[in-house]
Amino acid sequence: MADKRHPTPMLDELEHGPWPSFISGIKRLRDSHDDKRISGMANDLLGQLEHSYETRKGYWKGGTVSVFGYGSGIIPRFSEVGSSFPESKEFHTLRVQPPAGNYYTTDMLRQLGKSWEKHGSGLSTFHGQTGNIMFIGATTENTQHFFDEINDYGWDLGGAGPCVRTGMCCVGAARCEQSNLDEIKIHRTLLNNFTDDVHRPALPYKFKFKVSGCPNDCVNSIERADFSIIGTWKDDMKVDQDKVKEFVAKKGRKYVIDNVITRCPTNSLSLEDNDELTVENKNCVRCMHCLNVMPEALSPGDEKGATILMGGKRTLKIGDLMGTVVVPFMKLDTEEDYEKLTELAEETIDFWAENGLEHERCGEMIERIGLVNFLEGIGLEVDPNMVNDPTTSSYVRMDGWDEEAEKWFRDRAQAS
16 A cells, blocks of 8 residues: 555644544554555545645535435535545445434444444544434445444434434433433434434424433533423422531632632522521522532432423524523423423424425524414413523513513413
């Protein structure tokens, strides 16, 4: 291979500096792999990338590549300079759904790796922006072979294109004391229900489910998911006063006041003279800061459930959007609760599929038609908790707010 290597002076610059370089990884495949097919693909991939850097132009074009029975899951890449770099002229990417919570066994990872080296380039990413395992670099023929092999031992393709995308959830209750949900069960319930919508694109654009077990939101669902499920609690935060006193004795009152008490966004915390912590739970907004700093002393309450937000996304037509609360609190304890969650997801996707414009995310549709029309369309009632930051907006009058809220709740109780 030494005499056939493409010179890469510009790519070599990307190996300088303190951080690991993807160029070094591709070079290892080129220089050290026993399979000449893989080393040849890596060499021509580096050659084309160097050519792109020299000309400041990309040479990958799309097309249509799929496996039998599926309409998505493959990202086609055909090279426009394949005559110069023939061994990487087809370099398709397969999106493969990871297990919920990203749980793997080492045996399964080795099995995936062997299958990929048998049929693909050896390049893989755990995990891509969508949460999938990204197997990067396969010919059109080997795309089907690789899928057939991994499908036989339990793996499936993820979403690509205008469909329901691969779901994501955090590691959850298995390793995190802040969890308020069975994140993996929620993930599996939604995935099993919408598998057909993952594999066969038939929507205006992509739709994402993401599940976080607490408001720390480790999977960034509030800003990345069309349907965001975040664990929370409805009753009072649990406080172990003995652990609070131990923490104060270890860190000092000044540290606790500076790093816990004064950083509460709603001033709901106070440290008493006897080093006990007082919490005004009615003002707590579940920001998680105090629980993160003092995890042994503070923990979520017992009445746990989920807050559901919709419309989060990254930049597209109207810029980034955070999710909007549509269900302030939903219990997820029984099978009936999970059925209600699934039904809400189905209503949302059906309404968006009928009313969304082409290449329009659900959040952009909500901005276009208005939240009230959206809530009516999916069968949800307006709730005061849906108001975005009423106490900090200079455009919302607060005089009379409490009276109006009481009136609203009273009318709702009478109606039911």
